[in-house]
Amino acid sequence: MKPSRKLRVATTSLAGCFGCHMSFLDIDERLFALLDRIEFDRSPLTDIKHCGACDVGFIEGGICNAENVHVLREFRSHCKILVAVGACAINGGLPAQRNHLDLGACLQEVYETELGLASGGIPNDPELPLPLDKVHPLHEVVKIDYFLPGCPPSADAIWKFLSDLLAGRTPQLGHGLIQYD
């Protein structure tokens, strides 16, 4: 095949655990073949701090604070294709278990003394992004083009998705590669 321009890929983890990134690295030696066809923009694997123009953006994790929203929008505006990777990106996942709790009450219980001895210690520095009252899936904030389910999606699923994309096919996982654990 004629060598073409490399696919430029950005990845990030928002309110996730990096397990989806680990599953991507679980393609093992196939990584080296992949590096002939793709290049990385912003990613935990590089030191590029802001997303530039990209062909594909992969995002794991849901939205739990204001900074997550900002990064998600940055990805949406720079990536032609945006992919929600894993259970947290698709429906909030385990971190969304806090959605039935009142965040304000939680913060008070956690950081302020029950005995009324101290004047309260909820971390409030302007450097800390404000937490949202609920954890949200990505598609509630921006348009998402593809969803890769699983906690995490398997390395083979991620590989199949990328292979289809690189071959110019519409990505389709098919039987055995879609999981909901």
Next chain:
Amino acid sequence: MSFELETAAHPEQLKRVAIDPLSRVEGHGKVTLLLDEDGHVQQVRLHIVEFRGFEKFIQGRPYWEVPVMVQRLCGICPVSHHLAAAKAMDMIVGGRLTPTAEKIRRLMHHGQILQSHALHFFHLASPDLLFGFDSEVARRNVVALAAEHPEIARKGVLLRKYGQEVIRVTAGKRVHGTGAIPGGVNKSLTAEERSYLQEDVYRVIAWSREAVEIARRLHESNRALYDGFGRFASSMLSIVAPDGSLDLYDGHLRARDADGQILVDRGDCSRYWELIFEEVKPWSYMKFPFLRALGPEAGWYKVGPLARVQNCDRINTPLAAAARRDFLEASGGRPVHSPLAYHWTRMIEMLFAAETIKDLLHDDDLLGGELVALGERSERGVGIIEAPRGTLIHHYRVDEHDQITRANLIVSTTHNNQAMNEAIRQVARTYLDGRRITEPLLNHIEVAIRAFDPCLSCATHALGQMPLAVELVDAAGTVVDRRLRGDAAPPC
């Protein structure tokens, strides 16, 4: 010198420089620097900017779900959380592990240590070490490593793969498996699975030895840099085996002071709260633990490979034992506090993990026998394990309906909170103070943080009990009295 550069007197008059997000580390964090008009550094802070609330939302869940839920704190070291929670649940169900269960868990855990240490060294940190801290951004990543050192990159990828395969065989899948259950494990190994893992183990040991050699050579190629960069002295904490040897799965708590003298030994893991206390600071969601006996000013410490390799009396596998001797001899027997020495000791531990896996794979107990043992129920359970990044503490309370009522987690990276802040303040003082701030200079800050291999996802769990310190300060600013909420009481 603790806490110098933590808080500037007049932050509003200073220029802010941020490293946001930190990259080639796991999780979300940023560093902020405040500089005066002459470029002198006045304040340096590592912030953990997210929290997720695991300790809170697992309340009300049945205890047997917890080992599978809490591993979602971290996709890089899920096995550590899985096993720490399972160990706590062993106490809840009163189980004394069968030989098969303990060995399967140990195998899983050393697979975890191997893959995480390989990931950190090869995929994340090595570009700084091989190309230089101020090499260009485009080169500081695993892609450039694969292009310029293809053999090193290939072995790194295969070492990680092997660790992940050990996890898959013992836990069912590579990330977020289900092998450990309260009182034991849910499967043993088949003969085929064992021979599959045995096939590659000697190659993995050989590659791990090469990795130790790479780390040692880097260190010795520039002793001034590797010994001095970001250096600060502190106490060290880890668990060690009852005989004092390196044990990453189980043991007693031991702490040494900065001079290497033992402060605490044979500390009872189930009463960890008598040894460790935590502080809160308003600019980070991550807590600041310290040794109760020394107080918050002097009692902070470091954990992880550099602490463990020095805290133990010896290593019981021959190749890692020899590698440890080389490491100790290189410093003339003095305690090593250099952050960059984490890399060397991390590779020594990777070799230890590879040798331990090899020994376990020769044990027929892996192939069958009783998997679960139950006994008398308790309402409290504590599980402590040495995760790749350091001591990991899980503590739960379970009621008569089998539901979690309280939880307290102190993760590895949290123990290193003050240590990482000290390291970056030291680097800022040496490399950034009074100079024009450039991107390569800022990478020096990140190099210091990366040495600790922080897991900032893990560190964002906090929503549980947060002990508080109260100080009575007189008009001149002198601390007259200090009280800690919950003194000497279990946090849950």
